[in-house]
Amino acid sequence: MTYHETVIIRAMNRSRFTVQQGQAVILAETADDRPLKEPLRDREGKIALSGLSLSELKQFMKSLGEPAFRADQIHSWIYAKWVKSFDEMTNLSADLRNKLNEVACLSALEIATLKVSRDGTRKYLFRLPDGKLVESVLMCFQDRDTLSACVSSQVGCAVGCTFCATGYLGFMRNLSAQEIVDQVLSIQRESGKRVANLVYMGQGEPLLNTEHVIDSIDTMIHSVGIGGRHITVSTSGIIPGIEQLRDENLPVTLALSLHAPDKQTREEVVPITRKYPIPELIKSLKQYVEKTKRRVTIEYVLLKDVTDSEEQARQLADLVRDLHCNINLIPYNPTFAEDGAALYDRPSRDAQVRFKRLAEGSGKTVTIRLERGTDIEAACGQLHNAYKE
Ligand code: SF4
Incomplete structure (x- = not known):
């Protein structure tokens, strides 16, 4: 079809x-x-x-x-x-x-708070009609004309990645397609700026809310006017969701948040690995590429002394060598436990570059993500619905 x-x-x-x-x-x-x-x-x-x-x-x-x-x-x-x-x-x-x-x-989303970073990044905390809260981020890059938005697909998240503030909220509910689309419209209304790139990388696991996410992508493409090539859906590795996205043949990019190449570390950092093991995940990505003819993105968070070893960089290179993909390294952005202690540490710049060089042994393009909005906790893994009256 x-x-x-x-x-x-x-x-x-x-x-x-x-x-x-x-x-x-x-x-x-x-x-x-x-x-x-x-x-x-x-x-x-x-x-x-x-x-x-x-x-x-x-x-x-x-x-x-x-x-x-x-x-x-x-x-x-x-x-x-x-x-x-x-x-x-x-x-x-x-x-x-x-x-x-x-x-x-016109809209059922209210802006509960808006924070603006030193780098221009805007973080929106939206209040939904049932009082629940979700966050979205608008990223502005000085070297680019276009703006990128990061939207949430669920309130909270059940996956529980150990480096992610949203994971600690637990799962509350799925967002409807309308609630997902209206995040982008609300951002455009408030900022007066057009969103040209979109990532489903905010709060929640998009492929545990596949029906509404797919409906929302339709509206993003046909009504909001964001090209499919400029939309990325990021998953922690939900194989049935990857298969559904593959069969829908939507013209979007799929990103896998791999975060560790070995079973033991990935099971610790991304607990859903116990249900969807790495070899089966890579197999499902290869099937996705074969059917859609589109390159996937491998996201990899660098946690000091947990996922940043030279051995893991080589394992990563071996794992994706036969996969049509790019690799995007994400140096850890601090999230904090209730006692205020950082959950992990960020590797030094030297360690990041060393890991990148070894991962390039895969023959893939490897980039280190330029983080935005860390001063307002708007970067990857930092969204946690903080709100004070
Ligand atoms: S990283 Fe994504 S999938 Fe993992 S807990 Fe956070 S929101 Fe959920």
């Missing part, structure tokens, strides 16, 4: 809307009798339009007795002009704007 065929089938399964007694509600069943996907609502129960696809907006406008072209207009206001209210949608009649204000809201 082609990517476009899967898009059409997914679109057919999306939820429908109607209006009863002045309240927008979803119909009981979809066309093919499958269970409905609940649209996002704000705390007053109004349906949020930000993050809906064009076909969902059309269904919603139909439920209000409005022609389909109104959905195109609203879609353009939300996705191209980043308006902050229905009142800014000046090509809609005043009556329609009033009606929208009664039954719908």
Whole structure:
């Protein structure tokens, strides 16, 4: 099945809307009798339009007795002009704007806090309608025109990687596709800047929320306007999720957070390894590459005296030699235990470079990630929903 065929089938399964007694509600069943996907609502129960696809907006406008072209207009206001209210949608009649204000809201995500780093990185803490919190990051690079955003796919995370602050929160719930897409829209509305690159590398394991992540990628590509080549989905190594992503044939990059090349260390650092061992993981990546013809990225966090030995660099090189991939080394960013002690140490710059040279023995391109926003705890592994009234 082609990517476009899967898009059409997914679109057919999306939820429908109607209006009863002045309240927008979803119909009981979809066309093919499958269970409905609940649209996002704000705390007053109004349906949020930000993050809906064009076909969902059309269904919603139909439920209000409005022609389909109104959905195109609203879609353009939300996705191209980043308006902050229905009142800014000046090509809609005043009556329609009033009606929208009664039954719908633009966004159900509130910015609880916003921190701006010395390097320009912006970290957003979003409050969801149920009061739960998630973080997203906007990274600005002086040498690049484009901006990159890092979005969350779950509230908390069940995987429990030992170097990651999110892992210590535990798992609370999956985010809906709309909640994922609206992180990007909210960032664009607040910053006034266009997100051109996107990584699913914030809080949560995207491939334990595959259905919503895949739906959100559709909307990112077709509505937000981010090219598939500029979207990366990062996983700790959930093999069924990798297989699903492979079969969807989405035009995105897959990144594996490997973090250790040997069984013992990886089981310690990324506990899900006990369920999905390294050899099977590499096999599933090779199958992914074979089917999609796309290069994967191997992410590797450098923890001093844990994952940064010369022996491990050689093991890493051997492990990925036959895999079509790049390697991205991530020097550890400090996260802290409750007593304030750093969980691990970051290797020296010399140790990072030494590891890189040995890993290049694989014949792959190896880079050391330029970290952004460490002073506001916005870098990889540092997201933990800190919030004070
Ligand atoms: S690194 Fe990713 S998968 Fe691991 S605990 Fe953190 S959020 Fe979860």
